Amino acid sequence: MSVEFDQLLLEPAYRKVATAIAERILDRRLREGERLPPEMELARQFGVNRSTVREALRELESNGLVSRRPGSKLMSVSRPQPGAVAEGVSRALVMHDVTFLEVWEALTMLEPPIAEAAARARTAADLAQCLEAAERFSSDNEATERAVLHAADFFRSVGRATHNQVLMLAQEPLLQLLVPSLQVMIDQVQQARARIAVAQHRICEAIKARDGQEARNWMTKHIRDFRKGYELARIDPSLRIA
Amino acid sequence: MSVEFDQLLLEPAYRKVATAIAERILDRRLREGERLPPEMELARQFGVNRSTVREALRELESNGLVSRRPGSKLMSVSRPQPGAVAEGVSRALVMHDVTFLEVWEALTMLEPPIAEAAARARTAADLAQCLEAAERFSSDNEATERAVLHAADFFRSVGRATHNQVLMLAQEPLLQLLVPSLQVMIDQVQQARARIAVAQHRICEAIKARDGQEARNWMTKHIRDFRKGYELARIDPSLRIA
DNA sequence: CGTGGATCAATTGTCGGACAATCATACGAT
DNA sequence: ATCGTATGATTGTCCGACAATTGATCCACG
Numbered sequence: 001m002s003v004e005f006d007q008l009l010l011e012p013a014y015r016k017v018a019t020a021i022a023e024r025i026l027d028r029r030l031r032e033g034e035r036l037p038p039e040m041e042l043a044r045q046f047g048v049n050r051s052t053v054r055e056a057l058r059e060l061e062s063n064g065l066v067s068r069r070p071g072s073k074l075m076s077v078s079r080p081q082p083g084a085v086a087e088g089v090s091r092a093l094v095m096h097d098v099t100f101l102e103v104w105e106a107l108t109m110l111e112p113p114i115a116e117a118a119a120r121a122r123t124a125a126d127l128a129q130c131l132e133a134a135e136r137f138s139s140d141n142e143a144t145e146r147a148v149l150h151a152a153d154f155f156r157s158v159g160r161a162t163h164n165q166v167l168m169l170a171q172e173p174l175l176q177l178l179v180p181s182l183q184v185m186i187d188q189v190q191q192a193r194a195r196i197a198v199a200q201h202r203i204c205e206a207i208k209a210r211d212g213q214e215a216r217n218w219m220t221k222h223i224r225d226f227r228k229g230y231e232l233a234r235i236d237p238s239l240r241i242a
Numbered sequence: 243m244s245v246e247f248d249q250l251l252l253e254p255a256y257r258k259v260a261t262a263i264a265e266r267i268l269d270r271r272l273r274e275g276e277r278l279p280p281e282m283e284l285a286r287q288f289g290v291n292r293s294t295v296r297e298a299l300r301e302l303e304s305n306g307l308v309s310r311r312p313g314s315k316l317m318s319v320s321r322p323q324p325g326a327v328a329e330g331v332s333r334a335l336v337m338h339d340v341t342f343l344e345v346w347e348a349l350t351m352l353e354p355p356i357a358e359a360a361a362r363a364r365t366a367a368d369l370a371q372c373l374e375a376a377e378r379f380s381s382d383n384e385a386t387e388r389a390v391l392h393a394a395d396f397f398r399s400v401g402r403a404t405h406n407q408v409l410m411l412a413q414e415p416l417l418q419l420l421v422p423s424l425q426v427m428i429d430q431v432q433q434a435r436a437r438i439a440v441a442q443h444r445i446c447e448a449i450k451a452r453d454g455q456e457a458r459n460w461m462t463k464h465i466r467d468f469r470k471g472y473e474l475a476r477i478d479p480s481l482r483i484a
Numbered sequence: 485c486g487t488g489g490a491t492c493a494a495t496t497g498t499c500g501g502a503c504a505a506t507c508a509t510a511c512g513a514t
Numbered sequence: 515a516t517c518g519t520a521t522g523a524t525t526g527t528c529c530g531a532c533a534a535t536t537g538a539t540c541c542a543c544g
Contacts, residue, residue, distance in 0.1 A: 013499060014291060014300065026336060038524060049499050052294055054526090058256065058300040063330055065337070073525050075509055080334035088305055088330055092322035094268060095307070096407050107357065108407040112350035165338050166348040166419075169331060170412050177408075252527060279504060291528050296497090315536055316497050 009183030013048050017056035020046070025065050036066055037077040054118050082165075093177060097240040100230065103177045104237065109156065109225050110171060113201055115219035116212040118161035126161035127208055133157040134200040141193050148183045150174075154200050158219075161207065177241050182226070188233040195225050253288050259298035259387050262288070267319050273407055277309055278317040324407075328414035335419060339482040342472065345419045346479065349465050352413060353397065357445055357461035358454040360403035368403035375399040376442040385433050390425045393420075396442050400461075403449065419483050424468070430475035435465050 019044075024030045036042075041055070043050045059073065060066045064080025118126070133154040141147035152175040159168045186192045199222035207216035230237050253261075263284075266328045270277045280285075281299070285292045299317065302308045306322030360368070375396040383389035394417045401410045441464035448457035472479050 014497080016303075022333075031297045032337070040524080051296075051500095052498065054293075055297055055497095061305045062260075063302040064334065065262070071507090075525090079337040080330075082334070085334045088322075089327055091264070091268060092306065092324070093326045093408060093411060095274070095321040097408055102406045102408045105406055106412060109352060109355035109359075109409070110412070117347065117351075141329055164344045164347055165340055166344045166416065167336060169335060170348060170352070170415075173412075174408065205401040211439060238413045256526080282495080293529090294527065297526095313536090317496090 008104045013046075014052050014055035014059070017042070017046050017048060017053060018059040021056065021060060022063070022065055025060075029078050032077050032079055033079050036077060047229075050136070052110055082172055085169065089173040090176040093173065093240060098177065099238045099240055100181050100235070101237040103174055103181075103241065104223070104227055104230075107174055107178070107226070108220075110167075110174065111158075111223050112216040112219045114162055114171065115158055115166055115207070115215040117164065117167070118158045119207045119210050119212040119215040121163050122161040122207055122210070124165075126157075127204070129157045130161060130207055132205050134197070134204050137200060139195070142181055144187050145233060147193060148179050150184065151196055152179055158203065158207070178226075181235075181241055185226075185229045185233045185235060188235075189229045190228050192225075196222070199225065223229050248474050255288075256294050256297035256301070259288050259295060260301040261427060263298065264305070264307055267302075268340060272319050274319050274321055276319050278319060296443065298331055300359055309354050322413055324411050328418055331415040332418040335415065336483060340419065341480045341482055342423050342477070343479040345416055345470055345483065346472075347467070349468070350462075351421070352409075352416065353400075353465050354458040354461045356404055356409055356413065357400055357449070357457040359409070360400045360405065361449045361452050361454040361457040363405050364388075364403040364449055364452070368399075368405075370395070370422045371399045371402060371444075372449055376439070379442060380439045383439070386429050389428060389435060390421050393424065393438055394421055400445065400449070406443070422473075423477075423483055427468075427471045427477060430477075431471045434467075438464070441467065453467050454456075 020031075030036070036057075037045070039050050039053050042053045047052065047131075058080060061075075064078065064084050067078040067100045068075050118130075122130075133150065133156075137147065137150040137154060140150065155171065155175055156168070159171045162168070165190065199218055203215055203222065204219040206212075227237070263272075272278070278299075279287070281292050281295050284295045288295065299308065303317075304395070306320065306326050307464075308317050309320040310317050360372075364372075375392065375398075379389065379392040379396060382392065397413065397417055398410070403411045404410070441460055444460040445464065447458055448454075448460060
């Protein structure tokens with residue numbers, strides 16, 4: 001028997017409303033695509049003011065559980081977009097002063113097995129996407145910004161080839177954090193673009209041949225190159241990411 | 243020259259306010275722990291109504307960028323708590339109908355290298371935490387719920403030993419998704435508890451000896467056991483997680 | 485001088501109502 | 515059937531208000 005009292009949690013009404021709606025969404029009583037009742041109706045059902053309902057909706061909206069189709073004002077239930085979710089994670093990591101070293105270490109762990117899984121699970125369409133992504137990098141890498149975005153997109157295309165949503169979502173924040181620091185590095189290292197292109201090419205070939213081991217190996221080299229690039233550019237890898 | 247027009251984005255005011263404040267937090271002009279100006283003051287500065295400011299604050303609040311110290315009503319800038327961030331990711335994954343197989347595959351990729359890194363980077367305090375977590379599982383695993391939570395906490399303690407916040411945050415959603423399905427499995431497989439305890443013990447020993455390879459190996463077995471458990475319990479691993 | 489309590493101002497949570505802009509829908513003209 | 519139009523519904527934003535609770539200040543007291 002505990003002698004202590006539970007810390008009584010007095011949640012504001014807007015929070016209760018938010019969790020109540022979120023619950024209905026998560027247990028599928030409100031299904032995806034279905035439109036949400038109007039704010040007035042929700043206010044009536046919950047017995048609160050419309051302002052309160054609106055504050056709750058803002059929370060759900062920022063979690064991606066509700067959204068509106070572009071050019072519409074009606075709110076409908078939606079599955080959170082991976083990019084948006086990952087953005088929240090990225091911001092959290094930035095606030096925690098993550099360093100490039102930490103991001104790089106995570107990439108080192110995650111990407112090679114992803115490449116291996118992609119080689120096993122890829123479909124013809126996946127392979128085409130990987131090839132296209134590599135081609136985009138090769139043919140349009142002069143502008144720093146575009147080069148970096150294409151490099152990240154290549155990782156995304158490999159991730160999609162795994163057909164594992166968990167991996168895609170785990171990978172996304174890393175890519176978002178990689179982009180800004182890669183942008184600094186890539187212009188200071190002459191051979192960077194060429195080496196990236198080669199690695200992408202090899203990875204694609206391995207994925208095409210369904211050679212998991214080879215895909216993993218080249219991805220390992222690819223990631224290791226990032227680290228080397230930072231050393232060559234004399235960027236301190238233990239600096240926090242902007 | 244592009245002939246197309248950019249899709250003009252008309253954001254509602256509450257969104258502009260939210261991003262404006264978020265920007266100031268992320269670039270450290272508003273530092274952590276600092277208290278946020280009162281709603282009225284913000285409304286004055288942005289030239290909008292207090293209701294609008296409040297909607298913006300709800301968004302920031304759900305992103306964890308602002309929060310209040312328990313038992314206080316004053317909002318202050320805060321770094322997002324990993325648990326809360328991961329919860330958003332978990333919900334996103336649930337909405338995307340992730341299967342146990344996907345979660346398990348991600349764990350297979352992520353946990354062994356984490357264990358290896360932990361063996362390298364751990365401090366004495368980290369080791370103590372791992373041992374405590376393992377001990378808690380061994381000594382308090384009768385109640386299903388507690389056993390499962392302790393099993394997850396063991397992973398967390400190993401994650402902390404890596405001193406890599408990216409890894410900790412990447413791992414957290416996986417653990418949150420593992421818990422409910424592990425809860426179903428662990429009671430249907432006789433030897434599950436014992437095998438988990440042994441694996442934890444071996445991993446701890448390897449971490450203590452700073453033997454990365456051994457830590458990785460035992461973690462690999464540990465994760466593989468989960469899969470076997472599901473087969474023994476005759477749970478379809480391609481079922482979506484509740 | 486520090487401590488504790490009492491007082492007052494500040495702040496938040498919630499409410500009610502209001503209005504313009506915009507979107508959804510139904511209807512009628514072509 | 516397609517297109518444009520009128521009407522109603524819904525959202526975004528504003529205003530003002532009030533109770534409850536917290537933060538801050540000050541004073542008495544040991």
